[in-house]
Every structure is written in C-alpha cells, then in structure tokens.
Amino acid sequence: MTHYRAPLNDRIRDPSMGTTNPDRTENFTYFPAFIHVTGKKVLVLGGGEVATGKLRILSKSQADITVVAPEICDDIAVMVDEGRIVWESTPFVDTMVNGAAMVFDATDDPYLTARVKAATKRRNILLNVVDKTAQCDFIVPAILDRSPVMITISTGACAPALARIIRQRLETVLPATMSQLARVARDARQKVADHLHDNVSRQRFWTHFFQRGLQTHSARSICPEDVDLALRQFVPDGSSATVPGGQTLMADVHVDNAFDLPHGIARAIETADIVFHEDHIADDILTLARRDATVIPIGCITLDEHPERKRESIAQQSKIFARQGFNIVTLTQPITH
Known part of the structure; x- marks a missing residue:
C-alpha cells in the first residue's frame, strides 16, 4: 500500500511565522526536561516544612536521597524510619555534594547557601535554592x-x-483512570507491535484506544484484556496488514484562538494526520496539530473562482487519504464584512 507523505507541521517551530500571540516568540529561560535520577544521589539541605515539601516529591522517584540537617520535623522522621531517605545530622561540608545529581537547599540560610552554591558550581552539580529563583540552576x-x-x-x-x-x-x-490506562499501554507496547507491523497502523490503534479509554463516562478502569479486545476489533481476522479507514471532518471555524474552539473540533485537529486549512485560520488554532501532522494551506474557498468545485476536490482528496487510514480535517472560516 502506498501512503501519502508530505512536509511535517512546522508552525510551532518556525520563529519567523506570523502569530496571533507575539509573546510566543519569547525564548525559554529554563529548558523543560525530565532528569533520570534512579539510583542517583540527591542531596536536600534542611529539615523543616519547606524541605518536607520537596522530599514528598523526591520520595516518589527512585533516587538515593540524603537529608542534611541538625534536626528534622516529624514528617521527615517518618520517611527516615520507613527507609525512604537517609538523614545526616552532622554540619554541612562541601564534600557532601560529591556525586550528587542535584542539590536542594531548603535552609533559608544565606551564609550556608553561599557555601553550597560555591560547592555545587565547582563540581557542575545542579542546585535549587527553594524560593530563591535567582540562585537556582533549575526550578521545580x-x-x-x-x-x-x-x-x-x-x-x-x-x-x-x-x-x-x-x-x-x-x-x-484529566481522569484518575489515566494512570491505569498508561500502565496498561506500557505493558502492551510489544504485543501491539507484534500484531501491527507498520507505524500508521500502530498510531491509529493507540489513538483510538486512548480516546476510548479517556472517555469521562467510562465507569471502570482499563485492564490488559481491553487491549486484546481492541486488537481483535482493530485487525479483522488477525491480519496485521489491515489498515482501518480514517475519519474526515470539514469544520467551519468561527473563532480566532484555540481556547474558544469547540472541543470536538480541537480534538479532531489534535488527532488528524492531515489538516487542510484556509489561509485566514488563526495560527493559534493550527498549532494544535501534531508535530508530525501534514498542514496544507488551501487559500480561501469562498473567494475562489469556482468555490464548489474546490470544495469537491478537497473532499475527494480527503476520501483518498481516509481510505489509506489517515484522519483528515478541513478547516474553513466564513468571511464576515
């Protein structure tokens, strides 16, 4: 089967693109990232309520956490008793940061903070000074x-x-059942890959599976058997070569920003493989499309010399792509005078 391929959606990456929100071109002060801390040392200075807040989050990771403080509050003491963290009651010395992936300073002690900052800087260790943004290498x-x-x-x-x-x-x-949904998907990734050998089929399967799983009216949690059922329904007669038909939607857009867009249209854009759009559709709306989606401008249908012929041409193209398993959205916007 031959699948259509075209340039990917670059609207959310092109700084030269016009936008309805000029603030979007502002550069990141902090780079968004997740740090792998499993089995790595994390140091927390301070034993009070502020340190407790950080430790509640850190203790959900699999980091090796050490608290340095002369005294600790009851909540931290419970964590120590449970073996979730290690308590070091001796005064801080620079070598305590050796080997740490990151350090949190929750002492509210400017003199100690200066020492900690010097120690971490010499060793290229990331430091977070709680509630002192100017002193931080990273924020939470x-x-x-x-x-x-x-x-x-x-x-x-x-x-x-x-x-x-x-x-x-x-x-x-976002429903609480999202946790179970993600766990089931994680455990079933290889099974789905064994049944569906091409990316288009797998992407379509997971999109449909997650959409059903996130329905708010679902009264029960997703279980592994739901993946088996979804695979049987998705691949008739066990044929991994079968690609189900995609969905097509032509929608009139009456707003100029994503916030006011009807939920149904927004969700269709987010899951679309190909988005046809008139030139005056707001960039804020088009950025809802996935990074790997194909976004195709089609001019202005209403002002075209043969508007009905152009609509029919787009509808025919959409049907062709849908038969290949793609989801297609066409966005038009009525011209007001």
Missing part, C-alpha cells in the same frame, strides 16, 4: 501526578501561583 514546576503520566506546568518562575491554578484546573479535566 507544578506537577499533576497521574503516574506514569507526569504533567508539569511552569511559568518560568515568574508566576508560580498561576502554575498552581492551571494544575488545579487540569485536575478536574
């Missing part, structure tokens, strides 16, 4: 925990309260 974002799914929100330390509010709103949108 607001976290929405749906392990193994981890969603982080950061304002680059300029508005932490806003990041917390965004996280709280997302808590009400």
Whole structure:
C-alpha cells in the first residue's frame, strides 16, 4: 500500500511565522526536561516544612536521597524510619555534594547557601535554592501526578501561583483512570507491535484506544484484556496488514484562538494526520496539530473562482487519504464584512 507523505507541521517551530500571540516568540529561560535520577544521589539541605515539601516529591522517584540537617520535623522522621531517605545530622561540608545529581537547599540560610552554591558550581552539580529563583540552576514546576503520566506546568518562575491554578484546573479535566490506562499501554507496547507491523497502523490503534479509554463516562478502569479486545476489533481476522479507514471532518471555524474552539473540533485537529486549512485560520488554532501532522494551506474557498468545485476536490482528496487510514480535517472560516 502506498501512503501519502508530505512536509511535517512546522508552525510551532518556525520563529519567523506570523502569530496571533507575539509573546510566543519569547525564548525559554529554563529548558523543560525530565532528569533520570534512579539510583542517583540527591542531596536536600534542611529539615523543616519547606524541605518536607520537596522530599514528598523526591520520595516518589527512585533516587538515593540524603537529608542534611541538625534536626528534622516529624514528617521527615517518618520517611527516615520507613527507609525512604537517609538523614545526616552532622554540619554541612562541601564534600557532601560529591556525586550528587542535584542539590536542594531548603535552609533559608544565606551564609550556608553561599557555601553550597560555591560547592555545587565547582563540581557542575545542579542546585535549587527553594524560593530563591535567582540562585537556582533549575526550578521545580507544578506537577499533576497521574503516574506514569507526569504533567508539569511552569511559568518560568515568574508566576508560580498561576502554575498552581492551571494544575488545579487540569485536575478536574484529566481522569484518575489515566494512570491505569498508561500502565496498561506500557505493558502492551510489544504485543501491539507484534500484531501491527507498520507505524500508521500502530498510531491509529493507540489513538483510538486512548480516546476510548479517556472517555469521562467510562465507569471502570482499563485492564490488559481491553487491549486484546481492541486488537481483535482493530485487525479483522488477525491480519496485521489491515489498515482501518480514517475519519474526515470539514469544520467551519468561527473563532480566532484555540481556547474558544469547540472541543470536538480541537480534538479532531489534535488527532488528524492531515489538516487542510484556509489561509485566514488563526495560527493559534493550527498549532494544535501534531508535530508530525501534514498542514496544507488551501487559500480561501469562498473567494475562489469556482468555490464548489474546490470544495469537491478537497473532499475527494480527503476520501483518498481516509481510505489509506489517515484522519483528515478541513478547516474553513466564513468571511464576515
């Protein structure tokens, strides 16, 4: 089978592109990344409530955590008793940071902070001084925990309260069952790869599987048997060469930003393989498309010499691509005078 391929969506990467939001061109102050800390040393200085907050997050990782403090509060003492962290009660010395992947300073002691900063800088170790952004090599974002799914929100330390509010709103949108859904998918990746040998089939399968699994009206958790059922339904007669038909949608867009876009249209754009769009569709909306999606401008249908013929041509192209298993979205916008 021959599949259509075209240049990928570069709208979210091209700084020269016009945009409805000029602030999007602002450079990152902090680079967003996740650090692998399994089996690595992480040092936390301080034994009070501030240190406790960091330790609650760190203890969910598989890092080797050491707390340096002359005294520790009850919550930290429980973590020590449970064997989740190690407590070092002796005064801080520079060599304590040796071999650490990162260091957290939660002491609120400017003199000690200066010593710690000098020690970590000499050893090229990342340092976070809690609530002292100017002293930090890295910051910790607001976290929405749906392990193994981890969603982080950061304002680059300029508005932490806003990041917390965004996280709280997302808590009400993303179901708790997302955790189980991700675990089931993780364990089934090889099984799905054994059944579906091409990327198009696998991508289509997982898209459909996750969409069904994230439906808010689902009353039960996803289990491994759901993957088996989905594979049987997705691949008739056990043929791994079968690619199911894709979906097509032609939508009139009446807004100029992604926030006000109807949820159904937004979800269609996010899962589309190919997006046809009129020239005056806002870039803010087009950035919803996946990075690997093909985004194709089609001018302005209404102003075309033969608008109905052009609509029919796009509809025919969409059908061809859909038969190859692609999801197609065509976005038009009525002209107002």
